[in-house]
Amino acid sequence: MMQAINFLQFASKFAKNFTTGSDDYILLDVVIDSRKIQSGSKTLFVALNGSRYSGWEFAEDAYSKGVRNFILPEDCPDPILKSLEQANILLSPSPLRELQELAQLNRDNFAGPVIGITGSNGKTIVKEWLAQVLSSKYDVWKSPKSYNSQIGVALSSLGISQQHQVAVLEAGISAPNEMNALAQIIQPQLGIFTNIGSAHDEYFLDSTAKIREKCLLFKNVKYLIYRKDQSLLSQYLEKNFDPSVLVSWSDEPGGDYVLSIKPHNNGSKIFLIGNDFQTHTFITPFKDQASLENVRHVITAALSLGMKPDVIQQGLGLLLAVDMRLTLKSGINGSKLIDDSYNNDLAGLEIALEFMSQQITTTGRKILILSEMQQVGNEKAVFQKIAWLLEHYEIDLFIGVGKGYLGFQSLFTPESIFYDSTEVLLKSLDILSLSNDLILIKGARAFQFENIVQKLEALAHETILEINLNALRHNFIHYRQKLKPGTKMMVMVKAFAYGGGAAEIGNYLQEIGADYLSVAYTDEGVFLRNNGITLPIMVMNPGSYHLDLLLDKALEPVVYNLDQLKSLADGLKDITGMLSVHLELDTGMRRLGMSENDLDEAIKILQQAENLKISGIFTHLAGADEAVHESFSLQQLASFERSSSKIIQETGCQPIRHCLNSAGIIRYPKYSFDMVRLGIGLYGIEVNQLEQDKLQPAMTLKTVVSQVKKLKKGETIGYGRKGEMANEGEVATLAIGYADGYDRRFSNGKAKVLIKGQMAPIIGNVCMDMCMVDVTGLQVTEGDVAILFGNKPSIIELAANIGTIPYELLTGIGPRVKRQYILD
Ligand SMILES: *Cc1c(COP(=O)(O)O)cnc(C)c1O
Numbered sequence: 172m173m174q175a176i177n178f179l180q181f182a183s184k185f186a187k188n189f190t191t192g193s194d195d196y197i198l199l200d201v202v203i204d205s206r207k208i209q210s211g212s213k214t215l216f217v218a219l220n221g222s223r224y225s226g227w228e229f230a231e232d233a234y235s236k237g238v239r240n241f242i243l244p245e246d247c248p249d250p251i252l253k254s255l256e257q258a259n260i261l262l263s264p265s266p267l268r269e270l271q272e273l274a275q276l277n278r279d280n281f282a283g284p285v286i287g288i289t290g291s292n293g294k295t296i297v298k299e300w301l302a303q304v305l306s307s308k309y310d311v312w313k314s315p316k317s318y319n320s321q322i323g324v325a326l327s328s329l330g331i332s333q334q335h336q337v338a339v340l341e342a343g344i345s346a347p348n349e350m351n352a353l354a355q356i357i358q359p360q361l362g363i364f365t366n367i368g369s370a371h372d373e374y375f376l377d378s379t380a381k382i383r384e385k386c387l388l389f390k391n392v393k394y395l396i397y398r399k400d401q402s403l404l405s406q407y408l409e410k411n412f413d414p415s416v417l418v419s420w421s422d423e424p425g426g427d428y429v430l431s432i433k434p435h436n437n438g439s440k441i442f443l444i445g446n447d448f449q450t451h452t453f454i455t456p457f458k459d460q461a462s463l464e465n466v467r468h469v470i471t472a473a474l475s476l477g478m479k480p481d482v483i484q485q486g487l488g489l490l491l492a493v494d495m496r497l498t499l500k501s502g503i504n505g506s507k508l509i510d511d512s513y514n515n516d517l518a519g520l521e522i523a524l525e526f527m528s529q530q531i532t533t534t535g536r537k538i539l540i541l542s543e544m545q546q547v548g549n550e551k552a553v554f555q556k557i558a559w560l561l562e563h564y565e566i567d568l569f570i571g572v573g574k575g576y577l578g579f580q581s582l583f584t585p586e587s588i589f590y591d592s593t594e595v596l597l598k599s600l601d602i603l604s605l606s607n608d609l610i611l612i613k614g615a616r617a618f619q620f621e622n623i624v625q626k627l628e629a630l631a632h633e634t635i636l637e638i639n640l641n642a643l644r645h646n647f648i649h650y651r652q653k654l655k656p657g658t659k660m661m662v663m664v665k666a667f668a669y670g671g672g673a674a675e676i677g678n679y680l681q682e683i684g685a686d687y688l689s690v691a692y693t694d695e696g697v698f699l700r701n702n703g704i705t706l707p708i709m710v711m712n713p714g715s716y717h718l719d720l721l722l723d724k725a726l727e728p729v730v731y732n733l734d735q736l737k738s739l740a741d742g743l744k745d746i747t748g749m750l751s752v753h754l755e756l757d758t759g760m761r762r763l764g765m766s767e768n769d770l771d772e773a774i775k776i777l778q779q780a781e782n783l784k785i786s787g788i789f790t791h792l793a794g795a796d797e798a799v800h801e802s803f804s805l806q807q808l809a810s811f812e813r814s815s816s817k818i819i820q821e822t823g824c825q826p827i828r829h830c831l832n833s834a835g836i837i838r839y840p841k842y843s844f845d846m847v848r849l850g851i852g853l854y855g856i857e858v859n860q861l862e863q864d865k866l867q868p869a870m871t872l873k874t875v876v877s878q879v880k881k882l883k884k885g886e887t888i889g890y891g892r893k894g895e896m897a898n899e900g901e902v903a904t905l906a907i908g909y910a911d912g913y914d915r916r917f918s919n920g921k922a923k924v925l926i927k928g929q930m931a932p933i934i935g936n937v938c939m940d941m942c943m944v945d946v947t948g949l950q951v952t953e954g955d956v957a958i959l960f961g962n963k964p965s966i967i968e969l970a971a972n973i974g975t976i977p978y979e980l981l982t983g984i985g986p987r988v989k990r991q992y993i994l995d
Contacts, residue, residue, distance in 0.1 A: 173199065173277045173330065174281065174332055176197075176280075177197060182259070189262075190260050191259045192257045193240070193258055197213060200213060200215070201214070203218075203270070205229040205233040205236065205238075207521065208238060209556065211237025211239065212237050212238075214238050215238075215240040217266050218230055218244060218247070219267055222651070225246070227248070231251065241258055242270070244263065244265075271325045271355070278356055278357065279358075285340060285358060286340070287342060288362075288365065289362075292368050293464065293465045294319060295319075297341075299313070300465065300469045300490055303490060307485055311339060314330075315518035315522060316522055318341075319342050320343060328340060328356045328357065342354070347380070350385060357388065360394075361395075361396070361475060362388060364389070364397045365464075365468060366404065367401065386408070393416065395417055396472055396475065397419055400421045400425070418471060428444075428470075429444045434458070435454060437456065438455050439463060440455075441466070441467065443480065453470060453480070453483065454487070455487055489617060497510070497511045497522075497995070498991055498993045499526075500991050501990075505606060506605045506607060509530070510612055510624045511613040512613065514615060520557070524564040526994055527564065529679060530609055530678060535609060536568055538567065538569075540572065540610065541571055542593075542614035543574075558583055568603075569584065570588045571587065571589045572591075593620065633906055637870070637992075637993060638676070638993070640992055640993065640994045644683050646853050647683055647685070647849070647853060649866060650833070650836050650852055650853075653836050653837065653840045654836070654847060658847065659687060659845060660846070661846050662680050662687070662848075662853060663849065663850040664677050665695060670912075670982045672990045673690070674703075678704065688709070689709040690709075690711070692713070696708045696724060708725070709726075710729060718750065729754075729763070730753070733769050736780075743782040752785060754773070754788045755790065755791075756788065756790045758807040759792075759793050759803060760792070760793040770817060774817070784824075789829040789830060791832070792832065792834075795832055801838075808842045815828055829844055830842055830847075833850050833851050837862055855867050855870070856966065858977075863967070870981065871958060871962070872988070874956075875905070875906055875955065876952070876953055876955045878903070878904045879902070879903045880902050884897070893918065899947075900948070901946050901948075901949075902934060903955075903957075905943070911984065911985045911988050913937060915937045918933060918935065918936040918937045918942075919934070919935065922964070923944075924958060924964070925958040925961075926946060927951060929949050931949060966981065
């Protein structure tokens with residue numbers, strides 16, 4: 172909830188595009204998603220265009236929920252405007268611009284300091300940690316999750332309200348000319364430039380150009396914090412900013428604050444030597460370089476704001492060496508957990524509930540375990556909002572933890588359960604009798620909800636395939652941007668979504684705007700339907716048709732030969748209901764499909780078939796990923812154009828035509844027809860190797876070190892004694908083997924794994940459940956995490972090393988490996 176804004180005043184400067192119709196013009200809330208409107212009064216609806224809809228499409232829904240203030244795009248049709256007759260409406264060429272202006276206004280009305288954070292890495296973590304540390308002394312507002320884009324920053328700023336004392340906002344850019352708009356909204360007094368890395372390099376001339384753009388955020392700061400030993404960055408800042416503004420820290424003497432590191436127990440000690448030669452020590456649970464950099468930015472910022480070192484230490488003590496991303500994992504008794512145990516505020520709760528609503532479980536309950544809020548201000552309003560969210564998101568069981576709920580329990584449904592503390596809840600978890608339920612666990616740091624997660628998590632053997640949903644979305648959008656607007660996107664989720672998990676990925680694709688899904692076999696389609704997928708689904712190889720099942724589950728089989736077509740046409744005569752099918756034409760792949768010679772007969776059958784709808788016609792390219800096959804591919808496409816046009820002409824059907832797989836979208840976007848079929852590219856693998864740098868790897872396979880051994884020169888390792896120590900050294904045993912899909916051809920150095928930031932080669936043969944790596948000199952200990960593939964090593968290189976393709980490695984990952992889905 173923001174500070175009050177008078178919409179009449181705000182909009183009056185646009186007089187000729189502003190019409191009034193309501194007295195309800197004092198705004199306390201701005202929404203861009205009509206589904207999230209609680210009570211429409213005092214609310215402004217800003218209609219932003221999406222990639223497949225116009226914002227005004229949801230204006231009437233907002234109106235019916237009581238909204239009387241609107242910013243709509245200029246092209247909003249008259250009938251819609253008429254139906255909003257008792258509303259105040261501002262028509263704008265760019266509703267986003269207006270949203271940003273409102274955000275700026277809300278920022279202008281805020282007296283407290285605003286901290287603005289940007290940089291290539293660590294923005295979100297630094298923001299979260301700094302907010303955590305500051306909140307021991309102040310009422311803090313921070314951007315929800317990683318809301319750092321053009322829309323995200325505006326919404327973040329609109330969340331600042333009267334009672335806050337300090338705001339921490341992050342800004343992210345990916346291309347030139349984006350920062351100015353964000354800077355005008357945030358107007359930070361204190362800036363943090365986390366670091367400069369290679370992200371988004373393709374859009375900038377060089378690193379200096381990128382630094383210059385990011386620095387626009389800091390035009391008017393009083394203090395700017397940076398790391399002195401990042402030479403490129405500090406050179407730039409020291410040349411372009413007044414020395415009185417700059418506050419640096421460094422490892423070695425040189426910076427304004429010297430913050431050096433020593434290992435300590437399982438984490439690190441940070442020594443601060445101040446200008447006054449006073450020393451202080453901070454204890455943190457972190458060992459890795461990235462976290463230690465982030466935490467030192469936080470310490471420097473808190474010191475600059477005048478916090479005392481011992482108060483800062485108290486706040487740091489609550490930070491955890493865990494990742495703060497929302498994670499979907501398997502729980503006990505077939506349940507699923509959404510672990511968001513890192514922090515708790517209303518904005519974050521809504522995001523988590525939204526994510527929960529995308530995970531459709533058919534059998535179980537939706538349960539929310541929620542601690543008290545860190546939110547300040549009107550307590551009753553906060554609890555009322557929580558109660559409304561529970562109803563809106565159809566939570567079956569609510570469990571509130573913390574004494575703060577006392578006195579407000581009557582706002583919740585009678586089945587709700589309340590506990591004074593996490594300890595009491597931990598003792599009572601049995602009464603939940605979980606079975607196939609979906610549980611969101613969200614708590615403020617101090618409640619230590621990770622203990623609940625630990626108890627409810629299914630026993631894993633700690634080998635995990637992590638699927639990054641943000642990366643999936645990034646890749647999806649990259650492919651969509653290649654196509655002309657309006658082209659539909661089918662996503663191939665055959666083979667368990669290339670190993671990633673068909674139900675979860677299917678649900679997410681449904682959310683981010685895929686138009687179609689496709690599987691290889693009927694039972695895969697049935698599985699998707701049973702997991703709540705409502706998108707159209709094409710089944711490529713349905714075998715002998717089970718008409719009842721196909722109709723019942725609304726699956727669209729592929730018809731790829733004449734006999735099939737005949738028997739299908741016969742079978743459909745005695746049936747009520749329409750069956751939608753896709754015709755597959757073989758234009759050169761020689762796998763499935765009708766040939767050009769079959770066309771005349773096929774058309775005859777189609778002209779007479781009842782209850783049969785041709786919803787698609789398609790073909791598949793045999794060599795889309797290689798330039799040498801270009802003329803063959805173009806022949807295939809020409810043949811497809813000919814044959815499909817003929818079918819359309821002679822039967823009068825209006826099918827969706829589709830030809831291109833991931834490689835084809837990159838190489839032949841002109842031939843996308845009405846729809847494309849995205850597969851491997853969704854996971855961040857560009858098989859042409861033309862645009863790999865534009866994608867983000869979405870799958871990371873990781874495991875843990877079970878044991879470390881010191882071995883002498885000449886000792887042999889594993890079955891057949893194939894590994895041998897060239898020198899004295901250490902070998903670590905990892906909890907993954909070929910039964911998990913870690914290919915046996917990786918034996919004897921054909922693959923390396925990433926441990927402690929370094930690459931360690933496989934030594935000896937890969938076993939069924941384990942394998943060994945040479946970790947000589949890497950100081951590896953039991954329990955350390957090893958990355959088998961991800962950002963590094965890349966699955967593309969690994970596949971090449973053993974003469975196969977990434978598809979085989981991904982789809983081979985065994986059922987024993989737990990899939991976890993993260994959203995940051
Ligand atoms: C698997 C498949 C795709 C997707 O291929 P990718 O190379 O993974 O993009 C597209 N069309 C058909 C017919 C397929 O079988």
